[in-house]
Amino acid sequence: MPEPLLDVRDLRVSFRTRQGSVTAVDGLSFSVAPGEILGVVGESGSGKSVSMLAVLRLLTNPNVTVSGEVRFQGRDLLALPDKEMRAVRGREIAMVFQDPMTALTPVYTVGWQIAEQIRAHDRVSRREARARAVRLLSDVGIPDAASRVNAYPHEFSGGMRQRAVIAMALSCDPALLIADEPTTALDVTVQAQILDLMRELNGRGSAVVLITHDMGVISQIADRVLVMYGGRAAEEGPRRAVFHGPRHPYTWGLLDSVPRVGGARLRRLPTIAGVPVSPGALPPGCAFAPRCRLRHDRCAELPALAAGNGDAGHRDACWLPPDDRGSLRLTARAAATEGPGTGPDMEKEATA
């Protein structure tokens, strides 16, 4: 395995609230190799966005505390002076956010905002920065970039704005691009265009961390997958391994509960009972245990992220026996498909 580009060790993020301290990310470790696409998947409250904001030190709220180690090209970002951190942001690690409608400052032209980023990092003239902005816009597929560079964000449609935001992120050829749900606010045909664009820039050498809740998007684009639940890693591994042989019951649930566009149609979908754990109410043991149909006594203890059998790169945090996950999954799925009349109504129980 090559030296990782980004190596996050034991990342913890907690918020101070009136009700006390709330842990949003709880000892998360992961790494990104140069040039790879890491897909981070999870539901709301899983800590997937917060952990990436923490990596870039974009959690500016004074009530937030971040600890752990974020090694990027050998430096610990969490220990970097502000000024050096600014030189990393936008230049070496760029970030694209979910909602393209609000991500750009409304009062400046798109070109101005791209040039602003270029000039924040490179000593180039206004002219040169502008020319680069035009090239970037044209690269991300904006037609007639030379005149669109003077357009204001509100004159762009959602898909165009997301392209512009991506163009801006790419302006300094970052080694790593973190994209937080970049296609969630977009229509499916536009999503396909943006995913193609991400693939293309990955082909040019940038590593990508793609945060999403959409298993389909991950399946299409990621090299490796990190499944998060309750601020911790539930499962992590190469895409093929995770999708073809998922090991964690939560991953099973995510994969099974999505209605597909192909294959057999089921009258009822297999579900994950209950609601996603909220960061304020993390159980001491496995965070997923209260919703897990296969929970047992061990689950009161916190499981470590460990390789099962064979593949050292495919790890999961679960107390179930490592060698029989395939048949356990079938058992769990059968239980998850039961109608409301049969079996205990887990949801009521979990939410009461």
Next chain:
Amino acid sequence: MLQFALKRFGSALLVMFAISVLVFLIFFATPGVDPAARIAGRNADPATLAQVRHSFGLDRPMPVRYLLMMRHLLVDRDLESFVNRGSKVIPQILQATPVTLSLVIGAALIWMTAGIIMGTAAAALRGKAADPLIMLVGVVGVSLPAYWLGEVVNLITQKQLHDSVFSWVPPPGYVGLSQDAGQWALHMLFPWLTLALLYAGIYARLLRGEVVTALGEDYTRTARAKGLSERRILVRHALRCSLIPIVSLFGLDFGALVGGAALLTEVVFGLPGIGKLTFDALQNLDLPVIMGTVLYAAFFVVLANALVDILYARLDPRARHA
């Protein structure tokens, strides 16, 4: 653009017409107001009164009287005061305008600068001790009535400490800018500060709220992710977007102040501005002067509004097409 300007101009004319009619009607509908009696002076005999009525056209029907007054005011520009015979309205207004403009423009510069600095600083320092402190200063400014503050300032600078610290402060009054720029500024200094203190607090408070909101917006996060400095994020992104609502408020305040709302400050500091002129005219129920100043005020309010609209479109590209 031309259509926009014409539309604005048309609506301005309409507003001014409506206001003038209103003032006219209120004046003549007020019981116990007989302009003839005021013009003719105390204890005038009926014959004199009738003569005055006739010579001022006060025996004509109301619409005719209104038109006559408007003709004198706007066309012949020789409308005379009812009270001070021979003193014409238009020159009085023209004389008072630079005083008021001096006061309001100077004060506006001070309060906008102070308000923007205080508001932005408070927003940038939110969560620290400086933020509530700055806002407290703002509240104090807002809560002090201008006439009281003005009197206190006068008391200190003209009486209590005039012999020691404030010996350089000239007596209340106005010196024209063209006569002596230094004296002009010296005379205006305390009126400026007094008026500005009132508004700086309001603007600081409003701007703080806007900037705090802007700092929580997605585009601020984008700016931070771009690697921009905190200072640039604050000034070029958060503050720049926050100025948009502030500007519209500023237009309204500025228009009203130039139109005579700086009355209390003018009276306290003995500045012969529009406010003072209106104030005196109201005390004497001097209709021609009231009419002149009210129309002048309406003109400035409408003008300020139009300027705000243009400035708004400059500041906010989204407003250009809507």
Next chain:
Amino acid sequence: MTAQNIAAADGTGDARLDGADDAGDARLDGDVLLRATDVTKHYLLRADGLARRRRVLRAVDGVSLEVRAGETLGIVGESGCGKSTLGRCLVRLTELTGGRVDFDGQDISTLSMRRLRPVRPGMQLVFQDPQASLNPRRRAGDIVAEPLLVHRYGDGAAVRRRVAELFDVVGLAAGHLDRYPHEFSGGQRQRIGIARALATNPKLIVADEPVSALDVSIQAQVLNLFADLQEEFALTYVFIAHDLGVVRHVSDRIAVMYLGEIVELAGTEALYEAPHHPYTQALLSAVPDIDDGGAVADGPPRERIVLTGEVPNPVDKPTGCPFRTRCPYARELCALERPRLTPTGHGRRTACHYPLTSA
């Protein structure tokens, strides 16, 4: 004639409210419960400063469809295609610009508000954002009770019994009755919205993106609830969504919308198997497949067609076929003539001059 209609409507309304599932068994599969004929909804945009001409936004532009009793008709399309507006037209939450809607044998598009009142209990709406569609200051129980009070269901005790029953039906605990909307999770809020819609024993529920704001795991729970309720109460659904997987899961038949028009209407299996309209084809191919090695059998990989550009503004609809500006197969005729929704075999209808039937 109108008087008779009202009487009939009144009768039906009461019967439904009494909870008697009178028509359920008698209804033949295939009875048309709702029919929309050439429905249009245009919005006049305010003329802006420079342009004098008042511009027309054609949100729904000549839509005809029918919904059979007991089935689920899915309406799918991208943002701005008019699917939500159509949903509102179908239950007359908004006035039509043209066309008519018949519900249960009665033209509801021209009824006065007073005469519409007895019809309303029979058709209910479930909204996308349960947060925004529930009054934050009212308790969950009162929210569900409101339609019962409005339509004079019965005395206080009867209403309370009915609300408790509805809570049980949608999977909420009795202890939730006195809580406020903000105390619930997104999924539970949507359950409250569904309970409210069910309160008057409707025949038809129009659900507008009811699961798109929910987490994946919660989405599955709510979709199952929809399926269970349909079975239990013989409900008819119009299910509006942008998620092609969700629509496929719930629908018997699907209408695909583009720029205010239905471009294809077909049975679910047939539509996903072999789309006849190029837009449907592109839409389906754009959905990212989950490749899980066949654990959940996905169909064979489909050819990917990535459309260029974006949906045009419905104010400036292209001439002829609305999709022609992005269609990979567009020819000359497509710009000249607007294709009508015409049968393309097996009960399917497609609005395309060159449907993909031979493929």
